[in-house]
Amino acid sequence: MLLIIPTPIGNLKDITLRALEALKEVDAVFCEDTRRTAQLLNHFGIQKKLFRYNEHDERSVAGAMAFLRGGKSAALVTDGGSPCISDPGRKLVALARSTGIKVSALPGPSAVIAAAAGSGLPSDSFIFLGFLPRSRGKIIKALAASFSLNKTVILFESPHRLKKFLALAREEFGPGLTVIVAREISKIYEEWTGGPIDETIAKIEAAGEVKGEIVLLLRPPEKAGAEQEDEETGGADDGRDLLP
Numbered sequence: 445m446l447l448i449i450p451t452p453i454g455n456l457k458d459i460t461l462r463a464l465e466a467l468k469e470v471d472a473v474f475c476e477d478t479r480r481t482a483q484l485l486n487h488f489g490i491q492k493k494l495f496r497y498n499e500h501d502e503r504s505v506a507g508a509m510a511f512l513r514g515g516k517s518a519a520l521v522t523d524g525g526s527p528c529i530s531d532p533g534r535k536l537v538a539l540a541r542s543t544g545i546k547v548s549a550l551p552g553p554s555a556v557i558a559a560a561a562g563s564g565l566p567s568d569s570f571i572f573l574g575f576l577p578r579s580r581g582k583i584i585k586a587l588a589a590s591f592s593l594n595k596t597v598i599l600f601e602s603p604h605r606l607k608k609f610l611a612l613a614r615e616e617f618g619p620g621l622t623v624i625v626a627r628e629i630s631k632i633y634e635e636w637t638g639g640p641i642d643e644t645i646a647k648i649e650a651a652g653e654v655k656g657e658i659v660l661l662l663r664p665p666e667k668a669g670a671e672q673e674d675e676e677t678g679g680a681d682d683g684r685d686l687l688p
Contacts, residue, residue: 445545445547446518446519446540446545446547447470447517447518447549447550448526448528449463449519449520449521449552450550450552450554451463451481451484451521451552452484453524453558453631454628454629458552459488459552464490466519466550467488467490470492470519471511471517471518472519473492473493473495473518473521474496474521475495475497475521476497477523478496481494481523484521495507495508497520499536505536505539509536512540512545520537524553525553525554525555526553529554529574530575555626555629555630556659558626558630559626559629559659562629563596563624563661565622565663566663569596571593571596571597572598573597574599575599575600576609580612583612587616587617587662588616588617591664594664597661597664598659599662602658603627603654603656606648606660607654609660610641610645614642617664619640620641620664620665621663621664622638622639623639623641623660624636624637624660625637625659626659626661627654627656627657627659631656638661
């Protein structure tokens with residue numbers, strides 16, 4: 445059996461009781477960084493076999509599958525947040541399911557969900573783009589396609605590229621964009637900055653060097669007739685548009 449277990453994204457207290465219970469019961473833990481995971485387990489007094497899982501190494505994937513096929517149970521974790529959401533794990537989960545190995549995913553810490561909830565932007569339906577490609581053309585294409593749906597767009601960005609990205613978004617999509625920058629969610633220096641894109645850029649520039657993990661939320665200007673269309677199709681009352 446393979447258990448997908450989210451781990452804290454900043455505050456160790458964010459881990460769930462169910463996650464701790466599962467980590468105690470499995471035979472081993474597959475993780476991104478054995479040192480980081482060891483620190484987490486030691487903090488909660490858990491001793492467990494740790495194996496580094498590398499999504500891009502076929503031998504690592506094969507080794508993990510061999511362990512599971514042997515009838516053993518394993519937890520899959522990343523350095524923070526939920527595996528498979530812009531983090532390693534999808535390949536192992538797909539292989540496990542295709543070969544009849546039971547897979548279960550536990551709920552838990554998620555920077556995407558925390559950012560959506562704390563942004564104040566409409567999040568009954570949103571688009572998550574993860575980390576965008578580095579090509580300017582591909583970035584513009586991805587954003588344009590997402591904005592055409594008139595939904596909040598959530599993505600991850602490096603602090604070193606944040607200012608450049610905001611300048612690109614302003615240049616290509618104009619001053620009507622609303623942007624929220626959520627930095628270091630669940631950590632000591634958690635910070636939220638946002639508003640119209642020009643104001644957001646000014647605040648980020650005034651703050652100087654940007655550090656930490658960044659979640660960006662962007663909202664295009666409302667299209668004419670969008671509210672009436674929501675009413676006719678169910679709008680926020682219809683949860684079918686929510687993304688995982």
